[in-house]
Amino acid sequence: xxxxxxEQGQHIARQIENETDKQIGRFCQFELRNxxxxxxxxxxxxxxxxxVTVTSTGNYGLIWIFTALVLMVQxxxxxxxxxxxxxxxxxxxxxxxxxxxxxxxxxxxxxHKNYKLLIKxxxxxxxxxxxxxxxxxxxxxxxxxxxxxxFLAIGYACLIALSRLYLRVHFFTDVxxxxxxxxxxxxxxxxxxESQFFGLI
Numbered sequence: 182x183x184x185x186x187x188e189q190g191q192h193i194a195r196q197i198e199n200e201t202d203k204q205i206g207r208f209c210q211f212e213l214r215n216x217x218x219x220x221x222x223x224x225x226x227x228x229x230x231x232x233v234t235v236t237s238t239g240n241y242g243l244i245w246i247f248t249a250l251v252l253m254v255q256x257x258x259x260x261x262x263x264x265x266x267x268x269x270x271x272x273x274x275x276x277x278x279x280x281x282x283x284x285x286x287x288x289x290x291x292x293h294k295n296y297k298l299l300i301k302x303x304x305x306x307x308x309x310x311x312x313x314x315x316x317x318x319x320x321x322x323x324x325x326x327x328x329x330x331x332f333l334a335i336g337y338a339c340l341i342a343l344s345r346l347y348l349r350v351h352f353f354t355d356v357x358x359x360x361x362x363x364x365x366x367x368x369x370x371x372x373x374x375e376s377q378f379f380g381l382i
Contacts, residue, residue, distance in 0.1 A: 239344075269315075288307060310351045342360060
């Protein structure tokens with residue numbers, strides 16, 4: 182009798198899931214399936230711990246703000262990179278978090294699937310990924326200062342981007358778009374600083 186009840190419960194759960202999937206667009210379903218594949222392929226207790234740790238360093242862009250402040254108290258190209266990085270981060274907040282997120286208003290993956298999150302549930306929208314956006318903007322600025330340091334920064338930015346996917350708080354398109362936009366904003370910030378904001382000041 183108990184087995185019959187369990188099987189009936191599983192059948193009802195599958196029906197509910199199928200009905201839920203019907204309400205999700207095909208592309209969204211495609212992204213959700215790929216998120217599951219990525220997570221299942223990489224999953225281990227060590228990866229859980231690593232991804233939570235890595236993503237926490239990108240919260241509010243703190244690791245990049247700290248890096249910018251360290252560079253700003255130095256001389257020459259490093260000082261310029263520090264100021265450029267702060268400009269890039271401000272652009273990321275304004276364009277990514279304040280404008281694009283609130284225009285697109287895309288729900289996060291866990292809105293569609295009942296994932297067990299390893300981190301505190303983000304309160305804002307999904308597109309674009311703020312962590313990825315700020316990381317690639319900052320890493321791009323560092324690359325203009327020193328190519329070798331830039332490679333390390335880009336590597337870490339990729340790790341932060343991966344953590345957002347592994348933890349299933351962003352879709353692939355959120356992250357890929359943020360990588361491109363962040364790189365562009367990093368380049369723009371460097372040019373803005375070098376030209377004294379394009380001659381405006």
